[in-house]
Amino acid sequence: MNRILIVEDEIAIVELIQAGLAKAGYAYEYALDGAAAADLIEHREYDLILLDIMLPKLDGYELMEYIEPQRIPVIFLTARGATSDKVKGLRMGADDYIVKPFEVDELLARIETVLRRYNKSQTQIVLEDVTIDIEARSVVKDGAVIELTPKEFDLLLMLARNKNTALYRETLFERVWGEEFMGNTRTLDLHIQRLRKKLSWQDKIKTVYRIGYKLEVEP
Amino acid sequence: MNRILIVEDEIAIVELIQAGLAKAGYAYEYALDGAAAADLIEHREYDLILLDIMLPKLDGYELMEYIEPQRIPVIFLTARGATSDKVKGLRMGADDYIVKPFEVDELLARIETVLRRYNKSQTQIVLEDVTIDIEARSVVKDGAVIELTPKEFDLLLMLARNKNTALYRETLFERVWGEEFMGNTRTLDLHIQRLRKKLSWQDKIKTVYRIGYKLEVEP
DNA sequence: TTTCATTTTCACAATTTTGAAACATTTTTT
DNA sequence: AAAAAATGTTTCAAAATTGTGAAAATGAAA
Numbered sequence: 001m002n003r004i005l006i007v008e009d010e011i012a013i014v015e016l017i018q019a020g021l022a023k024a025g026y027a028y029e030y031a032l033d034g035a036a037a038a039d040l041i042e043h044r045e046y047d048l049i050l051l052d053i054m055l056p057k058l059d060g061y062e063l064m065e066y067i068e069p070q071r072i073p074v075i076f077l078t079a080r081g082a083t084s085d086k087v088k089g090l091r092m093g094a095d096d097y098i099v100k101p102f103e104v105d106e107l108l109a110r111i112e113t114v115l116r117r118y119n120k121s122q123t124q125i126v127l128e129d130v131t132i133d134i135e136a137r138s139v140v141k142d143g144a145v146i147e148l149t150p151k152e153f154d155l156l157l158m159l160a161r162n163k164n165t166a167l168y169r170e171t172l173f174e175r176v177w178g179e180e181f182m183g184n185t186r187t188l189d190l191h192i193q194r195l196r197k198k199l200s201w202q203d204k205i206k207t208v209y210r211i212g213y214k215l216e217v218e219p
Numbered sequence: 220m221n222r223i224l225i226v227e228d229e230i231a232i233v234e235l236i237q238a239g240l241a242k243a244g245y246a247y248e249y250a251l252d253g254a255a256a257a258d259l260i261e262h263r264e265y266d267l268i269l270l271d272i273m274l275p276k277l278d279g280y281e282l283m284e285y286i287e288p289q290r291i292p293v294i295f296l297t298a299r300g301a302t303s304d305k306v307k308g309l310r311m312g313a314d315d316y317i318v319k320p321f322e323v324d325e326l327l328a329r330i331e332t333v334l335r336r337y338n339k340s341q342t343q344i345v346l347e348d349v350t351i352d353i354e355a356r357s358v359v360k361d362g363a364v365i366e367l368t369p370k371e372f373d374l375l376l377m378l379a380r381n382k383n384t385a386l387y388r389e390t391l392f393e394r395v396w397g398e399e400f401m402g403n404t405r406t407l408d409l410h411i412q413r414l415r416k417k418l419s420w421q422d423k424i425k426t427v428y429r430i431g432y433k434l435e436v437e438p
Numbered sequence: 439t440t441t442c443a444t445t446t447t448c449a450c451a452a453t454t455t456t457g458a459a460a461c462a463t464t465t466t467t468t
Numbered sequence: 469a470a471a472a473a474a475t476g477t478t479t480c481a482a483a484a485t486t487g488t489g490a491a492a493a494t495g496a497a498a
Contacts, residue, residue, distance in 0.1 A: 083322040083324050083325050084324075086325050086328060087324050087325060087327075087328040090328040090329060090331065090332045091328060091331070093335075094332070095332060095336060096315070096332075103302040105302050105303075105306050106302045106305050106306060108306075109305060109306040109309040109310060110309060112309065112310070113309045113313070113314060113315075116312075117314060117336050117337070118336070133383075135383070135384045135385065136383050136384060136385055136433060136435070137385040137427055137430060137433070149428065149454075149455055149456080150428060150429040150430065150455080151455080151456075152455095183474095185457075185458075186457080186458080186459090186475080186476080186477090187456080187457055187458085189474095189475060189476065189477090190456085190457070190476085190477085191456090191457095192475095192476090193475095193476065193477070207464095207474095207475070207476090209464090209465065209466080209474070209475080210465095210466085210473090210474075368443080368444055368445080369444085370444080370445070371444095404446075404447075405446085405447075405448085405486085405487080405488085406445075406446060406447085408486060408487065408488090409445085409446080409447095409487090409488085410445090411486095411487095412487070412488075426485095426486070426487090428453095428454065428455075428484095428485070428486080429454095429455080429484085429485070
């Protein structure tokens with residue numbers, strides 16, 4: 001889950017943004033002035049910062065200079081809509097510049113775009129002690145790489161994307177193998193067993209009798 | 220020098236953009252309809268595409284689907300300013316979305332931002348003990364120059380720009396060789412082997428069975 | 439034309455993945 | 469409790485994929 005810092009002194013706008021971020025599934029914190037923001041940035045890790053320019057104590061530009069060397073992406077969020085302001089903000093290293101008032105949906109789409117550009121977006125699925133990196137097609141458990149074959153990986157991905165949902169054997173087979181399922185083979189079972197063994201997930205990959213399988217992890 | 224493609228059917232706007240790009244020192248070409256654009260994209264290399272949505276023959280969205288797998292950054296440039304349009308464009312994979320009429324200076328600043336984030340403006344890529352100089356087309360490892368042939372260099376660059384991502388053989392072949400991949404040749408494998416040997420990267424250039432190859436380095 | 443570096447093809451080797459078969463075990467139904 | 473149905477396990481060889489060495493093709497430079 002991506003962590004976002006909101007730096008903004010108008011509490012109404014903070015609340016507006018918060019609601020949007022929560023709905024989209026981001027973790028967030030906020031700071032109401034520049035000094036508080038600097039403090040948070042120093043002590044915590046963020047994937048993205050939403051930054052107002054006009055702030056008490058330390059303004060957005062000053063803060064930007066402080067953030068830049070840390071290479072955390074920044075979206076300016078401000079009432080100053082003059083082209084010269086936008087150019088200044090972007091030249092300073094911001095990744096986007098949104099003028100108030102804005103629509104939350106556009107903000108969310110632009111956040112997604114910036115995170116995607118930085119490869120910080122949803123290329124990873126974390127399930128308790130296991131991390132699946134979809135782009136790298138790798139799986140790490142407790143810091144150790146688990147080698148999976150292509151079919152095993154695809155199967156795991158399918159289970160992971162539908163965690164805590166019982167999936168029909170037919171569904172699993174058809175989606176992973178891309179061909180119709182005729183029930184007289186032990187192929188799917190075999191792959192499930194191999195996954196269970198490799199991940200030590202005998203307990204987490206549950207058999208749902210007469211239905212199929214379910215990956216049971218913390219929600 | 221970065222190469223930019225303008226896809227836009229209003230000649231007045233093309234001229235406006237051209238003037239800006241020229242002043243800022245970019246190389247550019249333009250297409251007045253979607254079909255012409257697709258043709259250019261197929262035969263030439265661009266670092267960025269400025270894309271109008273409403274176009275004759277093939278619209279911007281359709282073109283976007285064609286561009287996306289090639290990972291060329293795109294800025295939508297359009298009169299459609301509704302939030303839903305912006306969200307759609309950005310979700311499709313665009314890197315920015317600018318509503319007409321716009322100011323050229325803002326466009327230039329946003330182009331700069333996108334190129335900066337894609338490391339397209341950078342001339343060096345450093346991967347642990349190896350430095351790739353894109354302009355000089357040279358590779359240095361532990362201070363010593365490694366001589367690579369053109370194909371080897373292009374292949375390495377492709378892997379380096381997508382480090383820690385498993386790339387399909389088809390993708391690699393098509394992007395490095397610029398022609399369609401028909402699976403019955405060992406050419407790609409051979410070049411991979413040569414790269415591994417020359418860089419002593421047997422362990423870093425991983426084979427991803429049934430998929431392709433992946434350059435695995437520190438993130 | 440000859441030369442030389444580069445790229446590709448070919449044939450085969452080595453490796454990895456996969457699923458069939460046969461049988462064991464568990465769960466549900468009768 | 470027995471029968472039936474479904475799922476789990478083990479083994480192993482075929483199939484698919486990738487690696488490799490030698491030789492041929494290509495193409496630019498001398």
